[in-house]
Amino acid sequence: MSKTIIQAKGLVKAYGEGGGKTYALNGVDMEVKENEFLVILGGSGSGKSTLLNMLGGMDRVDEGQIYFHGKDIAKATRRELTVYRRDSIGFVYQFFNLLNDLTVLQNVMIAPGSNKHKQRALDILERMGLSDKIDKFPGQLSGGQQQRVAVARALNKECELLLCDEPTGALDASSGKAMLELLEELHNEGKTIVLVTHTREIAAMATRVIHMKDGKIIDEYTNEKPCKASTINW
Numbered sequence: 001m002s003k004t005i006i007q008a009k010g011l012v013k014a015y016g017e018g019g020g021k022t023y024a025l026n027g028v029d030m031e032v033k034e035n036e037f038l039v040i041l042g043g044s045g046s047g048k049s050t051l052l053n054m055l056g057g058m059d060r061v062d063e064g065q066i067y068f069h070g071k072d073i074a075k076a077t078r079r080e081l082t083v084y085r086r087d088s089i090g091f092v093y094q095f096f097n098l099l100n101d102l103t104v105l106q107n108v109m110i111a112p113g114s115n116k117h118k119q120r121a122l123d124i125l126e127r128m129g130l131s132d133k134i135d136k137f138p139g140q141l142s143g144g145q146q147q148r149v150a151v152a153r154a155l156n157k158e159c160e161l162l163l164c165d166e167p168t169g170a171l172d173a174s175s176g177k178a179m180l181e182l183l184e185e186l187h188n189e190g191k192t193i194v195l196v197t198h199t200r201e202i203a204a205m206a207t208r209v210i211h212m213k214d215g216k217i218i219d220e221y222t223n224e225k226p227c228k229a230s231t232i233n234w
Helices: 048-055 078-088 104-110 118-127 143-155 173-188 200-205
Strands: 004-015 022-033 037-041 063-068 089-092 161-165 192-197 208-213 216-222
Touching: 004 048, 022 048, 022 192, 022 208, 022 216, 037 048, 037 173, 037 200, 048 161, 048 192, 078 089, 089 143, 104 118, 104 143, 118 143, 143 173, 161 173, 173 192, 173 200, 192 200
Parallel strands: 037 192, 037 208, 089 161, 161 192
Antiparallel strands: 004 022, 004 063, 208 216
């Protein structure tokens, strides 16, 4: 049986007051298992990105617990959360979040917790097919190339958990499929991945799917035979 990396219980996150209060999360219970490819599926406003931010220590819940290897990060100090994000979590965002005045290699090596050994960064960029782009700036790359740099930055941290927030959302179909194939490859090598998306077709490649609506989990299921990323079209 796979080991539980994260277990969340009773997560609540609300904005506003009184009759104008809106619940981004409203009593969410979920877990992330070691070496699974978990897709959190839902439309705009469903709470999926909020949940990802909570799991990654980017924001705090109003109520509930988030246990990472048994330690409740919902009660962690600011410094403890910084260490958690630095040492254990890799983030891949929809809009890349690269620094435009740094080269590709510098972007990969600058993330907190990154291995500062230059050769490791170069090896990762070679794997991403970006060896000839290390001295380029983000503005000189395509969207798909920028997203691969973002993944390389996360991998250079040797993170335990890779959190991806709509990683294909800003890409064309071809680049999006290439990104999914890369994530599939990383998962096959043992990386634990949580991917947030509104695209239902992407859920077919997950080992497990959580479907959210209005801040709640409305469905959850396991894919006994996840499909190949190369077969996905949307």
